[in-house]
Structure formats: structure tokens, C-alpha cells
Amino acid sequence: MNSSLTVPLYRVAHGRTGDKGNRSNISVIAWHPELWEVVCEQVTEQAVMRLFADRKPSTVRRYLLPKLKAMNLVLDNVLDGGVNDSLNLDSHGKTLCFRVLEMPVVVPCRLESLLAGPTA
Numbered sequence: 001m002n003s004s005l006t007v008p009l010y011r012v013a014h015g016r017t018g019d020k021g022n023r024s025n026i027s028v029i030a031w032h033p034e035l036w037e038v039v040c041e042q043v044t045e046q047a048v049m050r051l052f053a054d055r056k057p058s059t060v061r062r063y064l065l066p067k068l069k070a071m072n073l074v075l076d077n078v079l080d081g082g083v084n085d086s087l088n089l090d091s092h093g094k095t096l097c098f099r100v101l102e103m104p105v106v107v108p109c110r111l112e113s114l115l116a117g118p119t120a
Contacts, residue, residue: 010101017097029070032114
């Protein structure tokens, strides 16, 4: 019997994002306090750096906000020079959040009832 399941992060957390210059801020907020540990264990600086390897961020920093069950991810040099300097229309803050929320995460089956979204 499998004691865990793999789901996209958006079932575990939601996000907010913004950008300033060539820096993207992506907040990840657990849907339920009991899901916070899953988010912290798996949405690491290293995992986010791997996720955005094609965009070559110079740094990824993670700031934990445990009382809010949230984190802020700061990715430097990931926006093709920034909104005003880039000809690329879809590489900025809002779309990068969706990439993070698609990350697969492993959740213990005992927490399945706390997940958001469809079950199939």
C-alpha cells in the first residue's frame, strides 16, 4: 500500500508574485497549516534553481514566514533584463509563479483530504 501521493504544488499551496527589474518574487502559501511541512521540505532553493535552470537565475533565496505558513522565493536575473528591457512578453513574474505551482510534490496520504482542487 502506498503511503504517499505525488501532486502538483497548486494542490498543496497557492501563490502570489511580482517583479522588480530583473528580480522575481514568488510567494508560496500553504492551503492548510498541516501542509506547511510538505512545502518547506520540498520547495527548497535548490529545487527552484533546478526548476528554472533554463532561465539561469544567478541566485534563488527562500525566506520562510512560518506564522503565515508561507515563503517568499526571490530569483535574481531571471526576467531577461526586466519587463521594460525584454522583448519577451511571457517571461515575467506572473507566469513564473505558475511554473512553481506545477512542481510535483509528495504528500503523505493522511493529508489528502487537505489538498485543494480535483482529486483526479
